[in-house]
Each structure stands twice: as C-alpha cells, then as structure tokens.
Amino acid sequence: MTTRPIIIDTDPGIDDAVALAIALYSEQLDVRLITTVAGNVSLEKVTKNALRLLEFFGKDVPVALGAARPLIKAPIDASDIHGSTGMDGFDFKEPTQDRVLKEHAVNAMYRVIMASEQPTTLVPIGPLTNIALLLTMYPDVKEKIDEIVLMGGSTTRGNMGVMSEFNIAADPEAAKIVFQSNLPVVMVGLDVGWKALVYPEDSEQLKGMNQTGGMIYQLFQKYRGGSMKTGLKMYDSCAIAYLLKPEMFQVVETFVDVELNGSMTAGCTVVDLRGYLKQPSNAKVCVDIDPDMFKQWFMESLGKCN
C-alpha cells in the first residue's frame, strides 16, 4: 500500500491528541514530522504534550518546536477548554527529549519536504503561524507541497468570537498568508466539527477498547469542547478524516479570505459561497459531514490503535 507523506503542525490540545492517535496508527499515512505551535496553551506545554503522546504510543516521529507566539497579534489560549496543561485528565509519564530536533520547526519542515520524493501534505490543526513562516521564508517549498488540509475557520459563526474560530483568530495574519498562497488548501472548519461528536456511550466504548482508548476516555472527562451530554466536538480529527475518507464531506470550492481589521469580526474567515466578491476560488471548504459515517470511521480508526 502506498502511504501519503504528511507533516502535522499541532498544539495539543485534547482533540489534537485524538487526531494524532488516528494519524499515527493509520496505515495510509506516513507522519514524517510533528511540529508544534503555541495555541491551546504555550509552546512549551504543547511540545511537552506532543512528546508525552509519542512516548505513550511508542512512535518514533521527530518533533520540532515552532512559533512561540503569533506573527503580530498578542497570544491567546484555550486552557479553559483543554485544562491548564492543555491535556488535563491523564497521568502521562515524563517524556524524554530524544525525539526533539535541534532545528526550528520551519527549517525542519523545509528540510523534510525538500528531501521527500513524493510531495508532502501539510496538516495544520493549530494556529497557522509556522505554515505562514514556512511559505514566506522558503517560497520554493511550494512546489513540493501536495495540499494543505487545515482545521480552522467557519462559514457561519465562531467559537472564539461571534464569527471567528480559534485557530484562525489566534493568528489571522498567518491564516491570510496561507489562504493567499496559491496552494491547494482544504478548510475543515467548525461547520463540520460541530457534527463530529462523541457522546457518553461512545466514550464508554473507548474506555475498554485499547490503551489509547482508555487514555482518551480519561482526557474526555476533562475536555470542555461541548458538554459530554450534547457531544464532545472532534474538530482536529476532521482534518484527518478528510485525508482518509473524504467521501464523508460535502465540499465547495470557493474564495476564502481572513478579516484582519473588523472591530467585531477580526479573525473570521470570509467564505464567499455566493460569489459576491468575484474572486477566483482559492480553497476547498468542507461545508457538511455525514455524522454517522464520521462516527463509524472514528471508532474504527481508534480501534486500530494500541
């Protein structure tokens, strides 16, 4: 089976942890590098979380530290949702530093992408700071990028501001650079994340599934991404779902830009579904998902973990 080379840029984050589990155990994906970015919590904490997860899974994927703050905006975090460590709820072993590269994430991404025979897919599931820096510092890298499949944005309302989604609002300038990059961009946003839900009965099933399921079950007891009763939202897993089972999504190709200056709307994605702006499309936007197909895929995928 041919595997698809990917780099995951992440800020774990409870839903990031679940997405990483699925990607790392997938036989169709070859996770060549994990890069970290300040987002849900600080760079130091998210990197520690990525290392904890890799140690827990026993996976030898290199980790490179990226941006500790957004390009221009003051940092924000989401510790109210993910807990003060960013991954509250499970007692992980203290991770070794063996997997940590000495290079900055941007340099590590450039090296790994340029050395690959096959074009690489970037999967950012946190703020887009590292990706924007990569595209700006090393424009020649674009030729070797297959696609950017990002979790972020919304076609309607937000989860950070009235209209803005967390990953885009955390670094809107970076997001604008990514949408304007002329690369194939897939936006997997809130519209689908809101329907990618885990209910108490699913969580109970995970508990005894395998050691990963048991760990995730415990993280879910602390995750404030929705209440457990109304369903926990698996935002970041949707980006992995798009890579592995795109048929579960309804996708529209359209023009997307990021509002930088609106006094009430800064950080929101402007998704021109009706073509008002008369601009050529620059993204595939996931506007809907089949929730049952997602659920089945999600449980089956976690069933493949150790």
Ligand code: BDR
């Ligand atoms: C996004 O924000 C973060 O809190 C989640 O990890 C996800 O990437 C959802 O808006």
Ligand code: CA
């Ligand atoms: Ca995330």
